[in-house]
Amino acid sequence: MTETELRAALSKVRDPAAGADVIASGRVSGVMIRGGQAGYVLDTGGLSQGDVAALKSALDQAAPGARVITTSEMKAAPKKAAAPHDVPAAKLENVGRIIAVASGKGGVGKSTISANLAVALAQAGERVGLLDADIYGPSVPMLLGLEGRAEGVQGRIQPMHAHGIKALSIAALTKPGQAVIWRGPMAAAAMIQMLTDADWGELDTLIIDMPPGTGDIQLSLAQKIAGAEAVIVSTPQDLALIDAEKAIAMFGKVGIPVLGIVENMSTFVCPACGAATDIFGHGGAEETSKARGVPFLGAVPLTMALRKSADAGLPAVLGDGEAADALRQVAGRLLMKQETR
Numbered sequence: 001m002t003e004t005e006l007r008a009a010l011s012k013v014r015d016p017a018a019g020a021d022v023i024a025s026g027r028v029s030g031v032m033i034r035g036g037q038a039g040y041v042l043d044t045g046g047l048s049q050g051d052v053a054a055l056k057s058a059l060d061q062a063a064p065g066a067r068v069i070t071t072s073e074m075k076a077a078p079k080k081a082a083a084p085h086d087v088p089a090a091k092l093e094n095v096g097r098i099i100a101v102a103s104g105k106g107g108v109g110k111s112t113i114s115a116n117l118a119v120a121l122a123q124a125g126e127r128v129g130l131l132d133a134d135i136y137g138p139s140v141p142m143l144l145g146l147e148g149r150a151e152g153v154q155g156r157i158q159p160m161h162a163h164g165i166k167a168l169s170i171a172a173l174t175k176p177g178q179a180v181i182w183r184g185p186m187a188a189a190a191m192i193q194m195l196t197d198a199d200w201g202e203l204d205t206l207i208i209d210m211p212p213g214t215g216d217i218q219l220s221l222a223q224k225i226a227g228a229e230a231v232i233v234s235t236p237q238d239l240a241l242i243d244a245e246k247a248i249a250m251f252g253k254v255g256i257p258v259l260g261i262v263e264n265m266s267t268f269v270c271p272a273c274g275a276a277t278d279i280f281g282h283g284g285a286e287e288t289s290k291a292r293g294v295p296f297l298g299a300v301p302l303t304m305a306l307r308k309s310a311d312a313g314l315p316a317v318l319g320d321g322e323a324a325d326a327l328r329q330v331a332g333r334l335l336m337k338q339e340t341r
């Protein structure tokens, strides 16, 4: 059985809460076959015990012997897919396009990729803004070597400037070192404020570094940028890929097109001996993108140079090297997608 066949079999089962099929509602995600073993993630959140038992039995009949990972993240009955016009989009008249960079799982390099793509697009001649909306760990100031805080002029926040791009971090709305517990609506309001109240000027592309994950906060943020497109970052690891699939499903729910997946921390080439090692695996993101019918945007290797440049506040694409080349290629593919729209 192929993943497509497995998904088709599972999609015959109805979500007791949403009425739609379990794949469309996001109730079942992460459908995969690895080493001949079928598996998927079942989210039982918001369902009664009776519904869960009936759903599990229907899924078992549809895909006998499949390995099931059960989570319960859905807080209430999933709503039917929101049509793009149903959700309030952040209106940015002077911005050509908005790209939300997201990951299902934390620590996969989403912020590093966001900062490098922003600088690479600027190197290609675009006017670029980078908005750090990662409420759990705003790292854009460090990645760009930005010091101090964004200023307000006549009531408008002025984005900071670094390496040819404009940048603003949600960290600017909090006191340094102060922990803030964000709730979904609060985070969404803060992001919209930074999107619409800041003096971005004219931009070809605004990149948003989203918080990792696919919970309520991420969903609220995604709903507020209905006119945007998304890029998903994942490592080649199965666990990260399952979460990447959840991120694809989340954007699907709010009608945001996924431009593609970037595989980060792909093959590591030892600088001393030249041996290639697939620490987190290799090629998994490309397989996932094929299975999901989402474009594959490229693989960025795990390199010491990339880690060091991130820590130094100098995005790798400012220099040379394997990772810098790979990141420029990803940026080039994003530019091509824009031209073919």
Ligand SMILES: Nc1ncnc2c1ncn2[C@@H]1O[C@H](COP(=O)(O)OP(=O)(O)OP(=O)(O)O)[C@@H](O)[C@H]1O
Pocket: 103, 105, 106, 107, 108, 109, 110, 111, 112, 113, 134, 136, 137, 139, 211, 212, 264, 265, 266, 300, 301, 302, 303, 304, 306, 307, 308, 310, 311, 323
């Ligand atoms: N390809 C790579 N090679 C080497 N180091 C990398 C690579 N990509 C990211 N890193 C390093 O991994 C760490 C995590 O990266 P980053 O902060 O970009 O991840 P993230 O997905 O944004 O994390 P978060 O969950 O906090 O949002 C950083 O120290 C970064 O320098």
